[in-house]
Amino acid sequence: MASALQNATASLQSKIPPSATNFTSSKPVNLSFSATFPSLNLSTTATTANRRRGGSALGTKMSATAAGSYASALADLAKSNNTLDATASDIDKIESLFLNPAAHDFFANPTIDLEKKRLVVDEFAKESALQPLTANFINILVDAKRVDLIKDIVMEFEKAYNKMTDTQLAVVSSVVALESQHLAQIAKQVQKLTGAKNVRIKTVIDPSLVAGFTVRYGNSGSKLIDMSVKKQLEEITAQLDLSDIELAV
Secondary structure, X not given: OHHHHHHHHHHHHHHOOOOOOOOOOOOOOOOOHHHXXXXXXXXXXXXXXXHHHHHHHHHHHHXXXXXXXXXXXXXXXXXXXXXXXXXHHHHHHHHHHHOOHHHHHHHHOOOOOHHHHHHHHHHHHHHXXXXXXXXXHHHHHHHOOOHHHHXXXXXXXXXXXXHHHOEEEEEEEEOOOOOHHHHHHHHHHHHHHHOOOEEXXXXXXXXXXXXXXXXXXXXXXXXXXXXXXXXXXXXXXHHOOHHHOOXXX
């Protein structure tokens, strides 16, 4: 799966031009917010106006509200279609796509025609085996010029998914990829600690840990299990009293 996603992302990047060019569409595509996501009721114009009036703090709050609304609408529809797990898998793929700066800049660029962006979305959806629902969701964000919310939408969707399925998210960071059996053991331990019905593992590679691993779980990752060499080194350093050490001349 990881290899396929990397290939799809690489293929997508090769299709993204180094500079923005205008594209004239001969076949306009109409996407309906109300038809596809009936629970979604957002006003981009109102959001923009509120940002101007209220400043950056209000703008951040409105963005968070918008991201939560988009995520909830997608999660509700996926649940009603019995595709919640498949949609969660798609969300992971979308997150990986938009971690690519070239992809993010392409979709956020207002000088590139919407139809050209839809063609790229269709290509990515095909190569990554996205559900039509999820591909359409990306197109809706592109049309609404809300690609900047992708990161927040991913976070909000995870919260909605976890709540719907009684799932605890555990983010495992390590220097190298851990074996599947080790991840399974970590999942069992987190399940014992939280009492959650399910545990979902998300892995992150972090060279700064030197060796070992860390596990973040709980509300917004508020709890930490730190089994890294980095922590051990920091504890040893803190215990050393270098003021009593005299260097030989």
